[in-house]
Amino acid sequence: MATEKLDPVTGRTTTGHEWNGIEELNTPVPRVVLFFLAAGILFAIGYWLLMPAWPLGWTYTKGLLGIDQRNVVTRQVEEAAAERNAAWAEKLTATSYSEALGDEALMHHVRETGRTLFADNCAACHGINATGGPGFPNLAAKSWLWGGEPETIEETVRLGINSTNDDTRVSQMPAFGRDGILSRDQIGSVVAYVRSLSGEASSGVDEAALSSGREVFAANCASCHGEDAKGNREFGAPDLTDSHWIYGGNLQTVYSTVYGGRQGHMPNWGGRLPPTDLKILTLYVYSLGGVTP
Ligand code: HEC
Numbered sequence: 001m002a003t004e005k006l007d008p009v010t011g012r013t014t015t016g017h018e019w020n021g022i023e024e025l026n027t028p029v030p031r032v033v034l035f036f037l038a039a040g041i042l043f044a045i046g047y048w049l050l051m052p053a054w055p056l057g058w059t060y061t062k063g064l065l066g067i068d069q070r071n072v073v074t075r076q077v078e079e080a081a082a083e084r085n086a087a088w089a090e091k092l093t094a095t096s097y098s099e100a101l102g103d104e105a106l107m108h109h110v111r112e113t114g115r116t117l118f119a120d121n122c123a124a125c126h127g128i129n130a131t132g133g134p135g136f137p138n139l140a141a142k143s144w145l146w147g148g149e150p151e152t153i154e155e156t157v158r159l160g161i162n163s164t165n166d167d168t169r170v171s172q173m174p175a176f177g178r179d180g181i182l183s184r185d186q187i188g189s190v191v192a193y194v195r196s197l198s199g200e201a202s203s204g205v206d207e208a209a210l211s212s213g214r215e216v217f218a219a220n221c222a223s224c225h226g227e228d229a230k231g232n233r234e235f236g237a238p239d240l241t242d243s244h245w246i247y248g249g250n251l252q253t254v255y256s257t258v259y260g261g262r263q264g265h266m267p268n269w270g271g272r273l274p275p276t277d278l279k280i281l282t283l284y285v286y287s288l289g290g291v292t293p
């Protein structure tokens with residue numbers, strides 16, 4: 001049985017073990033070691049609670065912080081995509097229309113983003129495919145009121161037509177009947193004449209009515225729609241010889257147009273959409289249904 005005794009040099013007790021005269025001092029484990037041991041255990045428990053840690057067979061402890069590597073990766077991928085988007089949008093800002101149209105990679109982004117922008121801002125009036133409807137022109141038809149060059153389209157969209165903008169494009173089809181400019185007979189004949197120009201049914205209309213309609217047209221309508229009725233982009237007056245109608249080509253509708261006049265309203269987007277969005281929309285509209293202006 002070992003017996004403890006006091007070591008005369010250090011003043012500590014010994015463990016009582018003795019090997020050939022060598023005795024072992026009874027020194028406690030240093031506090032700092034105990035401290036780090038305790039800190040390590042606390043850290044481990046904290047980590048298990050906060051982070052994904054223990055496998056539980058079909059699942060695992062998720063941790064209170066909700067950190068998930070899958071989410072982290074998804075976010076990084078999204079950030080990278082956003083950076084790429086910003087890169088092409090920035091490129092577009094610095095690119096002229098003709099350069100952009102020649103850049104297929106850029107136009108790919110423009111068409112994708114343009115479709116969304118158009119759906120959000122324009123489709124309510126022009127339709128999701130931009131083909132319009134009664135009162136709203138078909139933008140894919142290339143039958144332009146104001147012109148189909150990108151710069152012209154941008155100006156139309158920026159300023160609007162009969163809009164609240166000070167510099168708005170202004171157009172008006174006068175009310176020839178209501179304002180007493182033409183008699184009912186004159187309107188009847190000019191309507192027949194106009195409908196004959198685009199091949200809308202003119203059966204039952206005699207030559208005499210058509211020729212008097214032609215005279216009424218030359219005197220009252222040609223100033224805006226042109227001698228040949230092909231329209232005038234200076235006044236936003238539509239081509240009356242093609243098959244595209246804003247309001248409609250049937251007898252009743254054309255009569256109403258000439259009798260009561262028309263004035264379409266297109267909002268101005270200059271203050272509402274950032275310049276890059278205007279550019280994207282312009283290129284989108286321009287390239288609808290082929291790229292001939
Ligand atoms: C509130 C309805 C409305 C909305 C929304 C609208 N437009 Fe229009 N837009 C019109 C009308 C109406 C006209 C024709 C005006 C007229 O009859 O003179 C028109 C005409 C145009 C024209 C002129 C076409 C030509 O032949 O010169 C362009 C281009 C156009 N819109 C593009 C757009 C774009 C792009 C947007 C979305 C940013 C948009 N519009 C949103 C009603 C609208």
Ligand code: HEC
Nearest residue numbers: 171172173220221224236237245246247248257262263264
């Ligand atoms: C002051 C210029 C002006 C004169 C004069 C004028 N128009 Fe117009 N006309 C317009 C404008 C601008 C529009 C487009 C209105 C709109 O879209 O809001 C239009 C539209 C029309 C339309 C509708 C076309 C469609 O696509 O639905 C018809 C039809 C028409 N005009 C016939 C006539 C006839 C017939 C006369 C002569 C009796 C005449 N216009 C005289 C400016 C004029």
